[in-house]
Amino acid sequence: MSAAQAARFVEALAVANPAPKTELDFTSxxxxxxxxxxxxxxxxxxxxxxxxxxxxxxxxxxxxxxxxxxxxxxxxxxxxxxxxxxxxxxxxxxxxxxxxxxxxxxxxxxxxxxxxxxxxxxxxxxxxAFGEEAMAVDTHIFRLGNRTGLAPGKTPREVEDGLMKRVPGSLLRDAHHWLILHGRYICKARLPECWHCVAREACNYGDKVLWPPGRAAK
CATH class of the missing domain: 1.10.340.30 (Hypothetical protein; domain 2)
Incomplete structure (x- = not known):
């Protein structure tokens, strides 16, 4: 995936969720x-x-x-x-x-x-906590990085390094949230829900699931 394509992918997530945040509860x-x-x-x-x-x-x-x-x-x-x-x-x-x-x-x-x-x-x-442009790669982001072509890698560190290079600087601060939430709720492990993925047009995944199971294409 080119840098321009990667930018389109992340920008689509940003537009859909302009104020992302962690789902863990904390006070400090x-x-x-x-x-x-x-x-x-x-x-x-x-x-x-x-x-x-x-x-x-x-x-x-x-x-x-x-x-x-x-x-x-x-x-x-x-x-x-x-x-x-x-x-x-x-x-x-x-x-x-x-x-x-x-x-x-x-x-x-x-x-x-x-x-x-x-x-x-x-x-x-x-x-x-400290507002740094850091990218935490969990199982969801590791899967997404490889499946979409956004940042392929054999290890979490390779995916992290790829994302740090390809995600536009202006979006790095929140990219971790966009990607983990997208991997958790849309680009799922067993069945990616491509039919309502806002970044689908910028994704390189070759086996996109364009319709929910059991629903025929119109």
């Missing part, structure tokens, strides 16, 4: 960091349900450490991999207190040094 950089850490292999809906009670009790690193792993576990047992996530959230909260004065650092290296925080999580925090 810290609660965002925790929510994203909990969202690995879990839906945003399940995370929001858990954090509604969790953040009412512990919305700061100090309160989270005081809550402890068992106290945290009471809130997140419905989320996949909750044991490991509870351990990491307490550990990263402790590290924030000890090394960053309880604040979430607006720095990639410092974020990725926190327990359980990888590049994708760091990118979300940098983008959403």
């Amino acid at each position: 950089p810290y609660t965002l960091l925790v929510a994203v850490a909990l969202s690995a292999q879990a839906t945003d809906v399940s995370v929001n349900k858990a954090t509604a009670t969790l953040f009412a009790e512990a919305a700061t690193p100090e309160a989270m450490v005081a809550l402890g792993e068992e106290g945290l576990a009471r809130h997140i047992r419905s989320i996949g991999l909750w044991k490991g996530k509870a351990k990491n959230v307490i550990a990263l909260s402790q590290q924030l207190i000890e090394k960053h004065g309880g604040a979430v650092p607006p720095d990639r290296a410092a974020l990725e040094a926190l327990p359980g925080v990888g590049r994708k999580t760091a990118n979300v925090v940098l983008n959403v």
Whole structure:
């Protein structure tokens, strides 16, 4: 896909959703960091349900450490991999207190040094909390980048680098939201709903599904 075509693709998403935002509930950089850490292999809906009670009790690193792993576990047992996530959230909260004065650092290296925080999580925090032009590649964006030709790659990092090069600079800040929402609700894994995709004309996918299953073309 050419740069011009990539621009048309993302611009179509921008027109359809001019004010995109994350679907995770948060009130601060810290609660965002925790929510994203909990969202690995879990839906945003399940995370929001858990954090509604969790953040009412512990919305700061100090309160989270005081809550402890068992106290945290009471809130997140419905989320996949909750044991490991509870351990990491307490550990990263402790590290924030000890090394960053309880604040979430607006720095990639410092974020990725926190327990359980990888590049994708760091990118979300940098983008959403600090307004950086960062691209967090999850399974939805990885699929979309390859399927559409927008940014093909064998690894999430290759797709990320491709998107950072091809998405117009003026759209980079919000592109992460447009792409993840498009992959989640339109360009789905099993059946892409091309029949109501606003970016269809700029997409290189060769097997577009132009009509809903069971409905004949008119």
